[in-house]
Amino acid sequence: MMMDLPLAQELAVLTARLADLLLTRESAAEAVQSLAQAAMEAVPHASGGGATLIDERGRETSTGATDEVVLEADRLQYDVGQGPCLSAWAEERTQVITDIATETRWPLWTQPAAVIGLRSAMSTPLTAGGTTIGAMKVYSNTPGTFTERDARLLEMLARPAAVMLANVQARDAAERASQRMSQAIADRDAIRMATGIMMEREHLDPEEALSRIMSLSRLEKRALRDIAQEIVAGRPVL
Structure with missing residues (x-):
């Protein structure tokens, strides 16, 4: 009709x-x-x-x-x-x-x-x-x-x-996916930089440096990216 x-x-x-x-x-x-x-x-x-x-x-x-x-x-x-x-x-x-x-x-x-x-x-x-x-x-x-x-x-x-x-x-949805991807890239870069800093500071190989960062993450029950960002910002690691 x-x-x-x-x-x-x-x-x-x-x-x-x-x-x-x-x-x-x-x-x-x-x-x-x-x-x-x-x-x-x-x-x-x-x-x-x-x-x-x-x-x-x-x-x-x-x-x-x-x-x-x-x-x-x-x-x-x-x-x-x-x-x-x-x-x-x-x-x-x-x-x-x-x-x-x-x-x-x-x-x-x-x-x-x-x-x-x-x-x-x-x-x-x-x-x-x-x-x-x-x-x-x-x-x-x-x-x-x-x-x-x-x-x-x-x-x-x-x-x-x-x-x-x-x-x-x-x-x-596209914006959220883009934001997640950008965050993932930023997290990866922070972890990579923190690993490099640990290698130089503690005279470690890449696996040892990353393992040290992961141990801190587990010990403090905090996200790996947060620990990495703090190391990049100058946090002393004992």
Whole structure:
């Protein structure tokens, strides 16, 4: 079914805003927080919004929320292992709750969610490249808030959002790998320099010098690189 023109225009505006919000963020955590705000602003009458990145085991890795109530609602889902967000991720389809007070699904979640004032909810999966990486959701303190049109809009907004988030995640992963490699090179160079210093200072061969540094590391229960850096900085070794 073709979406109506006003919805198409609204989606275009929201997607452009998403691109500005997500692609300029330095980390996935910041991008998820921005997406939470965008979700709430996109759906009329939503009192709060959220977004969550979930790993392949169903564990939360990063969460964004517009307020403490949304954050608590999401925390409850991961504590009890059930709820609309987790089901949207696992079943790869939108979950809508018309009235949390009478909803029979996810009883371990709906009861405490009602206590904190939530009455309706809607969650849709974030899928990029055939992989569901999380879910975005909106909540309301009024029952029967969300319409079929709201669900369509959230679903269509989730598609570009997921791709953008996946790109931010990939960038984060590449940066972490680069940092680990740089640190590994720095550690190797420090150990090599410390070994050379020990060889000259104590008249040792390379194996003996390295063994001495390793013994200090074990004795002091500290990382080998830390001992090496101290030796390079002039630490006396008895």
